[in-house]
Amino acid sequence: MACSPTTSASSILSLNPNSSLISPKKPISTLSIPNSLPKPFSLSSLSFSRPSLQHSSRRNSFLVNASSGLPLVGNVAPDFEAEAVFDQEFIKVKLSDYIGKKYVILFFYPLDFTFVCPTEITAFSDRHAEFDAINTEILGVSVDSVFSHLAWVQSDRKSGGLGDLKYPLVSDVTKSISESYGVLIPDQ
Numbered sequence: 001m002a003c004s005p006t007t008s009a010s011s012i013l014s015l016n017p018n019s020s021l022i023s024p025k026k027p028i029s030t031l032s033i034p035n036s037l038p039k040p041f042s043l044s045s046l047s048f049s050r051p052s053l054q055h056s057s058r059r060n061s062f063l064v065n066a067s068s069g070l071p072l073v074g075n076v077a078p079d080f081e082a083e084a085v086f087d088q089e090f091i092k093v094k095l096s097d098y099i100g101k102k103y104v105i106l107f108f109y110p111l112d113f114t115f116v117c118p119t120e121i122t123a124f125s126d127r128h129a130e131f132d133a134i135n136t137e138i139l140g141v142s143v144d145s146v147f148s149h150l151a152w153v154q155s156d157r158k159s160g161g162l163g164d165l166k167y168p169l170v171s172d173v174t175k176s177i178s179e180s181y182g183v184l185i186p187d188q
Contacts, residue, residue: 031113078180084139084168085149093139093168103136108183112152113143118162128166138167143178146171 081094098104105124109116124131124138131138142149149169155161170177178184 005062005092026169027102058150075119077104078182080170080177080187082172082177083168084170085146085153086165086168088150088153088164090146091168094171095139098137102136105136105138106141106181108178108181109110112148112150113160118157118160121158121165122162125165126164137168141163141170141172141174141177143172143184145173 037058077095079094081092084091084093095104095106108126109121115162121140124140128138149171151161153162153169155163159161172178175184179186
């Protein structure tokens with residue numbers, strides 16, 4: 001595997017179990033990641049399972065497939081231009097417009113008005129001033145239309161909506177953005 005656990009005798013911080021403070025004590029295990037991964041990089045041999053239901057022998061599992069085209073840490077993020085909803089209006093968002101100007105937190109969620117708990121989406125908005133102070137923009141992306149996004153932000157939080165957000169929700173109806181970032185499950 002590309003990653004291997006190593007220990008280092010240099011000044012590594014470890015958590016003292018008798019204290020809530022971090023203090024320089026014994027070395028702890030760290031993860032060493034090589035500068036480059038073999039090409040093509042594939043996770044097709046890995047499978048992940050969800051715990052089975054209580055008193056059931058059936059196990060639900062799914063296979064995670066990755067291709068060499070996935071954006072990995074250290075690689076250039078795939079650029080996109082798409083419609084978004086911001087401040088109750090439709091706008092155009094282009095990722096490359098932020099290059100050299102701001103950091104970007106780009107997150108994906110499945111669909112508007114679904115079982116997905118919107119607390120994380122609203123929490124980003126509630127703390128937007130903190131991100132702005134560190135020169136960081138937030139962009140949320142789903143495969144819903146801008147019309148669905150607009151309806152969701154126009155709905156009150158107490159009624160299952162988002163209320164006004166302080167960052168754009170990007171519409172990826174073509175699923176091209178999600179596909180380029182490797183977050184799309186093609187057969188669903």
